[in-house]
Amino acid sequence: MSSEIEELKKVIGQLQKDVTRLSDQEEVRKLQYKYGYYLDKCLYKEVADLYSDHPDTCVEFLGGRYxxxxxxxxxxxxxxxxxxxxxxxxxxxxxxxxxxxxxGIVDIDSTGERAKGRFRSMMSAGTHESIKDTHPRGLVQWWEGGIYENEYIKENGVWKIFRLRYFPFWHGTFEKGWSHTKPNYVPFMSKTYPEDPMGPSELLEHPMMWPDTRVVPFHYTHPATGEQVADDDLRAPHFGEDASTSLPPLVLSKAKSESS
Incomplete structure (x- = not known):
């Protein structure tokens, strides 16, 4: 009987861990979804409050890191x-x-205090013709597709965004679509703070924009093989050319506290 009780205790302990992990995954997924809802309506103070107070917290966007x-x-x-x-x-x-x-694909690490997540955004944006003379963007409408590879941290029992990396993968005007996107449709960051009062803290290497189709690295391994995708397979050479002719593969940055 005692052995059966011990076995039941092990099963219950494992179930408790599984429930906690699944609950954490859902909380992180909800956090990212709420980020999107706030961002939709330009509720930028609410967006900023979703971020961790950790010194390594950052946002990476258009070739710059804040x-x-x-x-x-x-x-x-x-x-x-x-x-x-x-x-x-x-x-x-x-x-x-x-x-x-x-x-959304979310993975909680073994400590239960950190997580990583990959999400996609398919953005629709623009102005109504009634405000074309009053809004600085004028009359415009466009599509955007992007990938997030993010990290999250639990602070005082609450999940927050730790490191958000957004790669706006492609843009296209509503009228002509993505096949006719002009080069440098959205310029990369070129000046840092304080030279640019609203600029990033630092610039990043090898930013990407359509028609560059390099793969944003996956934080997870292949579910069947347990392997990471090979670096050359993350590159995007021209049709029929060797991978070595392509731009280098993208690399996900690490927090300074984890780089040593």
């Missing part, structure tokens, strides 16, 4: 808010900027 909570606020509360809604927190009439968060 470091720390202050960097996060500089991107959302200053740069985005001033560009899209003239500094207010919330939407303005006639401006569309929807960021659906889909295909």
């Amino acid at each position: 470091n720390g909570k202050e960097g996060v606020k500089r991107l959302y509360v200053e740069r985005f808010a001033k560009a899209f809604v003239k500094g207010r927190n919330g939407p303005v009439h006639g401006f569309l900027l929807d960021h659906p968060q889909i295909q």
Whole structure:
């Protein structure tokens, strides 16, 4: 009887771990979805509050990295808010900027305090013709597709965004689509803070933009083989050419506290 009880205790212990892991996965997934809903409506203060206070917290976007909570606020509360809604927190009439968060894959690490997640966004954006003379973007409508490879951290029992890496994979105007996207459709970051008062803390190597189709590295291994995708298979050479002729594979950055 005692052996059966011990076995039951082991089973219950494992079930408790599994329930906690699944619960954490769902909380992280919900966190990312809520990020998208706040971002849709230009609620940038709420977005910034989703981020960790950890010194290695960052956002990577368009070839720049915004470091720390202050960097996060500089991107959302200053740069985005001033560009899209003239500094207010919330939407303005006639401006569309929807960021659906889909295909979420979340993995909790063995400590239960960190997580990684991969998500996709398929954004529709633009202005209504009634505000073409009052909004700085004029009359415009476009599509955007992007990949997130993010990290999350549990602070005082609450999951927060630790390192958000967004790769806007492609853009296309509504009228002509992605086949006719002009080069440098959205310019990469070129100046850092404080030279650019709303610029990133540092610039990143090898930013990418359509028609560059390199693969954003997966945080997870292949579910059947347990292997990572080979570096050369993450590259995107021209049709019929060797992978060595392509730009280098993309590399996910690491937090400074984890780089040594």
